Amino acid sequence: MLLMYILIALMLGSVGSILLASALLLLSKSKLELVSTYLISVAGGTLLGAAFLGMIPKAIQVLQKPELALGLTLSGIILFFVVEKFILWRSCGNKECERYNSASAPLILLGDALHNFIDGIIITAAFFTSVEFGVIVTLTVFAHEIPQELADFGVLIHNGYSKKKALKFNLISGLTTLVGGLLAYVVLETAERLIPFVLSFSAASFIYIALADLVPQMHSKTKLTDSIIQLLLILLGVLIIYLIKRV
Template identity: 25%
Template structure:
């Protein structure tokens, strides 16, 4: 169990890497950000289509998979709605960016937990699915860390405090891995449900966050990143 939790921590530390890029190098060029977000979207989409959903159906029933998928998307939708309700609709002082950064941090921490559950379920389902999820979630967490760090930095927080906040967020993923392993070991029926739940949560993130944001600055670079993300997972599936 300890080794898989450690891998969950490595995936979670992608958030710290993204924050480090912002605090040390400043803002990335818009085109680079589009490419990185598109790459993360492509990786997550491929994992959902070729690994999570087929595995959830193999280890559970179709109704269970549909229920888990709807629950995952519903959780992300509710979180998104809650954050939009709390966020003000105007931009003025640094305090707004600071508040935005804390809200984003909360949202990322909440949806990192089911990602940890997905890693645990992935290792229980198949040897190759777990490492693929660690890779996908780790890369996906890099732009999330950037999204968290940027408003906090603009809001006036020091680089040390920004990195400390992202370090705390990074611990949520291995916590999800630990809880997921307990659930899986208690009953194997949880595997299919957890996999479909993660697929639903990731689908919402891809469609409502990563893809739209990646296309904001450069559609060609975003599409290029998506294609290469898809190809990377397909290649790993073929050689695994």
């Protein structure tokens, strides 16, 4: 039963978000940008909420060693910084961004594949904690993947890919979510004591995406109304996690 939940969640987090993103491409450009901006803020809130209200407390509770749990999260954040330096971890959809123009499409897909692989591990680890927490994390992955996939489509098409080809390659890189998730299933099923370690590390991934990838995109808008909307949407994201956790 658990495996079935995990499989559905992995499909939703990968193929589901990619298909929804490609459907959103049918919207007009201005509408698309609006949806994308709003989603980025909500996703930022859900990522931080899931990390600070879910993963870290759970890891501390199981490990009984706050320094160990938080030390792992800290190491993870530093590791993600290093990885992002060498691989194009997340692409930026902004045309002024240096990477947007210099990045080669295969490298973007590789970085994306690696990221999706980790998302898969995170989803599975969350389901091993509880089904309820698995649902929370799947929603969180879903929320940040849609604007990300939209940005990826933009970069690939900018690099001369047809829409069809961009979709095909995005789906292939999305399948690594399944690979990561199933691999984690096999490993965590036999080594349950690894779960809190994976959760600490997962928290680092979520915090890093929120603060290093999404927040800079939010800061590209500086108008007061935009900023207030962003703040409210971040809080909404946190609130969603808080409320689901309480149910």
